[in-house]
Amino acid sequence: MKPQRIRRWALTGGVIGALVLAGLGAPTARAAEPIRIGFGMALTGGLSANGKPALLAVQIWKDDVNKRGGLLGRPVELVYYDDQTNPATVPGIYTKLLDVDKVDLVISGYGTNLIAPLMPIAMERKLTIMGMFGLANNEKYQYPNYFQIQPAGPDPQTSTAIGFFELAAKQTPRPQTVAIVGADAEYPQNALVGARELIKKFGFKTVYDRTYPPSTVDYTPIVRAIKATNADIVFVASYPPDSVGMLRAAHEVGLQPKIFGGGMVGLQFTSVMTSMGPMLNGVVNYDFWAPEPTMLAFPGIKEFLKEYQARAEKAGVDPLGYYLPPYSYALVQVLGQAVEATKSLDQQKLADYLRATEFNTVVGKVKFGKNGEWAKGRTLMVQYQKVHGTGIDQFRGPGKKVVLYPEELKSGAIVYPYSAAKN
Amino acid sequence: MARSTRTLLVGLAVVGAGILLAALRVNPYVYFAGYVILQYVVIATAWNILGGYAGYVNFGTPAFFALGAYTAVFLIQSTRAPLPVLILAGGLVSGLLGLGIGYLTLRLRGVFFSIATLALSIVLQTMIINWEYVGGSRGLSVIRPSGPPFGSYVTFLFAVMVLLSVVAVTVARFIERSWVGRGLAALRDNEEAAECMGVPTLRLKLFATTVSGVLLGVAGAPFPYYVTFVEPTSAFNLDYAVNALAMPMIGGTTSWVGPVIGAVLLGTAQQLATVTISSEMNLFIVGVVLVAFVVLAPEGIVGLVRRVRGR
Numbered sequence: 142m143k144p145q146r147i148r149r150w151a152l153t154g155g156v157i158g159a160l161v162l163a164g165l166g167a168p169t170a171r172a173a174e175p176i177r178i179g180f181g182m183a184l185t186g187g188l189s190a191n192g193k194p195a196l197l198a199v200q201i202w203k204d205d206v207n208k209r210g211g212l213l214g215r216p217v218e219l220v221y222y223d224d225q226t227n228p229a230t231v232p233g234i235y236t237k238l239l240d241v242d243k244v245d246l247v248i249s250g251y252g253t254n255l256i257a258p259l260m261p262i263a264m265e266r267k268l269t270i271m272g273m274f275g276l277a278n279n280e281k282y283q284y285p286n287y288f289q290i291q292p293a294g295p296d297p298q299t300s301t302a303i304g305f306f307e308l309a310a311k312q313t314p315r316p317q318t319v320a321i322v323g324a325d326a327e328y329p330q331n332a333l334v335g336a337r338e339l340i341k342k343f344g345f346k347t348v349y350d351r352t353y354p355p356s357t358v359d360y361t362p363i364v365r366a367i368k369a370t371n372a373d374i375v376f377v378a379s380y381p382p383d384s385v386g387m388l389r390a391a392h393e394v395g396l397q398p399k400i401f402g403g404g405m406v407g408l409q410f411t412s413v414m415t416s417m418g419p420m421l422n423g424v425v426n427y428d429f430w431a432p433e434p435t436m437l438a439f440p441g442i443k444e445f446l447k448e449y450q451a452r453a454e455k456a457g458v459d460p461l462g463y464y465l466p467p468y469s470y471a472l473v474q475v476l477g478q479a480v481e482a483t484k485s486l487d488q489q490k491l492a493d494y495l496r497a498t499e500f501n502t503v504v505g506k507v508k509f510g511k512n513g514e515w516a517k518g519r520t521l522m523v524q525y526q527k528v529h530g531t532g533i534d535q536f537r538g539p540g541k542k543v544v545l546y547p548e549e550l551k552s553g554a555i556v557y558p559y560s561a562a563k564n
Numbered sequence: 565m566a567r568s569t570r571t572l573l574v575g576l577a578v579v580g581a582g583i584l585l586a587a588l589r590v591n592p593y594v595y596f597a598g599y600v601i602l603q604y605v606v607i608a609t610a611w612n613i614l615g616g617y618a619g620y621v622n623f624g625t626p627a628f629f630a631l632g633a634y635t636a637v638f639l640i641q642s643t644r645a646p647l648p649v650l651i652l653a654g655g656l657v658s659g660l661l662g663l664g665i666g667y668l669t670l671r672l673r674g675v676f677f678s679i680a681t682l683a684l685s686i687v688l689q690t691m692i693i694n695w696e697y698v699g700g701s702r703g704l705s706v707i708r709p710s711g712p713p714f715g716s717y718v719t720f721l722f723a724v725m726v727l728l729s730v731v732a733v734t735v736a737r738f739i740e741r742s743w744v745g746r747g748l749a750a751l752r753d754n755e756e757a758a759e760c761m762g763v764p765t766l767r768l769k770l771f772a773t774t775v776s777g778v779l780l781g782v783a784g785a786p787f788p789y790y791v792t793f794v795e796p797t798s799a800f801n802l803d804y805a806v807n808a809l810a811m812p813m814i815g816g817t818t819s820w821v822g823p824v825i826g827a828v829l830l831g832t833a834q835q836l837a838t839v840t841i842s843s844e845m846n847l848f849i850v851g852v853v854l855v856a857f858v859v860l861a862p863e864g865i866v867g868l869v870r871r872v873r874g875r
Contacts, residue, residue: 187797222839228703228798229791230838232718233596237839240593257705257793265716281705325693327702327795354690355701 175218176211176486178203178473179244181234183251186226190410191465192251193458194449195273196221198469199248201448202477212480224250231258239266245486248472249273251465253327260284269492271472272513274465276331279512286492287513290472292429292504294518295511299335301427302376304522304546305403306339308425309374312557316373316399320349322363322387323378323404332378332404348372357383360390373399381407385417392420399558402426408525409464415533421525423562425555428523430463430504431542433552442503445470461536471502522546524555526562571737575730582726586714595722599790601831602725603783607804608811608823609732610779615809616817617745618772619752620669624681625808627688628658628777630799632784637698637794640706647724647786654785655778662777666770673755682805689800703795706788721786728786732779736820739775748772749818807831810854816866825865 180199183192203217211217220242224230231250238244239262247263248271249256256275263270264284272278272289277297279287293300309316321336323329333352340347348370353363364387367375375398377387384405391401402424407413409428414421430436437443449462459466476491478500483490499508510516523542528535535541543553556562586595607625614620632654639645639653665681672680693701712720739745747768750758759765788794807830815826833849861868 225838227801227803228793228795229787229801232791233593233600233835234839236593236596236718240591254703254793254795254798257703258791260705261708261792281707325701330700330702354693 175216176213176246176480177218177220177242177244178246178248178476179220179235179238179242180248181222181224181231181238181250181255183226183255184223186224188226188252188255190412190459192226193456194453194462194466195251195469197452197456197458198445198449198462198466199473201445201452202470202473206477212477213484213486217477220244224255226252226255228254228258231255232262235259235262246476246480246491247271248476249275251469253278256289260287263287267488269488269495271476273469273472276328277512279514283512285496285513286488288475288492288495288509289513289515290468290475290507292468292515292519294515294520296335296518297514298331299338300518300520301332301378301404302336302339303518304427304520305376305400305425306336306343306345306374308522308546308555309345309400310343312399312555317346318348318370318372319345319374319376320367320370320372320398321347321376321378322349322367323352324355324357324380324383325352326355326380328406329378329380329404336376336378336403345374353383355380355383357386360386361394363387364390364394364396368394368396375401376403377401378404379406381410381413384408385413388417388420388424397558397560400425401559411459411461411463411533411536414528414536415531418531419528421528423525423556423559425522425524425545425559428464428521428542428544430467431521431523431539431544431552432463432537433539433542433544433550435544435550435552439503439505440501442467445503460533463536467504471504471507474502475500475507519547519550521550524553524562526553526556571734575734578730579727583723586719586723586726589715589719592716592718595716595719597832597835599718599722599725600835601828602722602729603787604807604811604827604831605729605824606725606732606779606783607808608815608827609729609736609820610776610783611808612812612817612820612823613736613739613779614772614776616812616822617740617748617752618769620673620769620772621678621809622665622681622776623678623805623809624665624684625780626800626802626804627681627685628661628780629784629787629804630685630692630796631658631661631688632781633787633794633799634692634698635781636785636788637704637706640788641697641704644709646709647789651724651728651782651785655782658781658784659774659778662773662775662780663770665777666773669769669773670766685800685805689796692796692800699794701796703793705793708789708792717789721790724786728782732782733820733824735775735779736823739772740820744768744771806850807834810850812864814853814857814864816864816868818863819866822864822866829865 182196183189203219206212206217220238222234224234247268249259251273253275256272256278260282269286272287274291275289319340321333323333349367349372379387384407405426408426449466453460453462479491479494483494499506508516522545524545526543528541544550545555611625614622635654635657636650639650668680669677708717714720747763750763751765755765811826811830812823814830816822837849
């Protein structure tokens with residue numbers, strides 16, 4: 142053989158050898174000591190504004206647990222990768238976590254679309270899997286070892302709208318006509334299906350029911366069309382960019398329904414609240430957490446938020462952390478409690494315990510029911526009241542996002558009609 | 565004759581090695597990462613038939629890829645057709661789209677053709693968003709068939725992807741070495757001159773767009789079973805357009821080895837970056853490498869090697 146060719150073969154052999162060694166070497170690198178929890182998280186891409194705070198919440202839990210001596214006397218370690226908000230990365234990431242990193246437990250990334258590709262992997266390997274804010278992920282699979290922390294409850298489609306329409310039905314004079322509008326996208330479509338069901342149930346009359354493409358930039362024509370119908374109730378199911386667009390357009394056009402809002406994603410986020418300011422006044426919208434006395438009564442939440450807000454500033458993520466972070470913390474809290482109680486990392490034992498037990502968490506009592514959703518839904522309806530200017534500090538305390546629904550967490554009264562609260 | 569026999573043998577050897585690797589059942593992560601890299605080998609090779617050989621830059625890769633994937637989703641939903649049928653159907657439908665795009669080249673050239681293909685991707689995505697049967701904007705979970713060969717479905721998909729890559733590369737190599745490749749090279753350099761010299765430019769362009777479309781569709785067809793959840797944003801991801809263009813550029817667009825080298829290098833780097841450093845770096849790597857190659861080695865790695873050897 143020519144020396145050149147020998148060198149080439151040696152190089153190829155070396156590369157293959159290195160790959161094989163890397164493959165073989167990985168399992169032996171496994172440290173016996175820490176309990177490792179693995180997940181992918183949206184740290185870049187469309188959902189990263191929520192993914193980063195969620196990661197911080199999980200990290201805070203890890204530090205809290207390790208301060209108390211870990212789980213089962215072993216320290217907890219997190220292994221996570223960026224899923225880029227792209228479902229196509231999820232199968233690779235979780236296989237890496239399970240087969241190369243050899244994690245003991247897995248939790249999902251943030252959001253419905255990132256949980257969906259994880260389901261078959263979990264089912265194939267019979268894993269216990271904790272879902273972080275997925276809507277109806279388990280309806281098709283009905284996998285018994287899946288548990289989801291968003292308090293949507295057993296009927297996810299109507300969960301966003303139910304509080305909104307129940308409140309509307311209770312007002313005097315009772316509103317009669319409804320306009321519903323939403324984006325052509327995953328969540329808004331689900332929410333609109335639920336809204337239609339509830340409109341029928343409560344006996345309202347639909348006068349407007351349309352969707353718009355997610356790439357819409359000018360919302361005034363839509364709002365003008367809604368205004369022309371003179372609807373008493375306006376239910377909007379939208380993602381952050383269109384929530385902002387709809388709200389601005391409603392103010393420009395002078396939309397004056399009796400009750401306005403419902404399923405607008407984004408208004409809960411600190412960055413949106415501080416940019417919209419007083420325009421939020423009077424909007425009745427779904428939420429999961431608000432700094433109201435009824436929500437602050439749960440054990441550990443104050444300490445968590447104090448720690449979160451201190452660290453969020455440094456990490457440059459959502460400075461208040463009222464929407465997703467408490468639930469992300471609760472998710473791992475539940476998992477940790479299950480590990481402690483069963484004294485085991487056995488997936489089946491953990492699942493059996495998770496299914497049977499009521500947990501005490503920073504977001505209150507959590508009990509899982511059908512399809513691994515909360516046994517009883519607890520999506521809040523809040524109303525923005527007395528927002529002045531765009532300062533962030535006003536949102537830290539109670540009174541700006543008053544909880545109206547459900548009854549047991551109610552922290553104030555609704556201002557009705559919408560126009561009365563507007564200014 | 566002897567040459568084509570040798571090509572066939574090498575191809576068969578690669579497929580055999582792939583099947584052997586699948587049968588060995590090494591760490592499953594190898595198959596997951598390997599699948600993605602091989603998928604890019606097919607995509608880059610397919611793109612290069614039109615973009616490299618004929619010089620028509622196609623930004624619509626996601627449209628063809630997603631069309632293959634959604635054809636598969638449609639068939640899974642309606643008939644639960646087996647994987648080979650999905651792949652053939654995906655290739656056929658994307659090939660028809662490619663043929664249609666081929667007729668566009670009658671009126672659109674250069675940058676205008678590229679813009680049209682970009683628009684194609686957006687138009688198709690909007691159509692899929694509004695088609696509820698294949699999941700619409702919400703996306704659709706796909707359940708894999710049970711009892712796959714090699715024990716796990718992704719291992720099986722990996723073996724299938726090895727086969728598809730070999731087929732794609734063989735087709736590209738055949739085109740490059742035949743009169744078709746020479747004709748395409750001629751029209752890449754000067755379409756009018758080629759036409760005057762008797763090169764059937766339209767027929768060749770139609771052939772290139774169709775073959776490129778077929779291979780992109782073929783690459784997309786197994787995608788639903790790989791991710792198990794198909795939704796428009798990830799199926800029509802711009803990453804496919806960027807990578808399909810970057811990989812041949814880095815490897816070298818004039819030869820069939822170029823896209824393969826580019827896909828293996830860039831694909832592996834991206835897979836490693838995803839699980840080591842943050843992915844913001846991931847895209848950054850592609851950008852920097854692409855700019856570096858365009859400036860320093862416009863003919864890619866293949867051109868670079870040729871230059872070094874020629875010295």
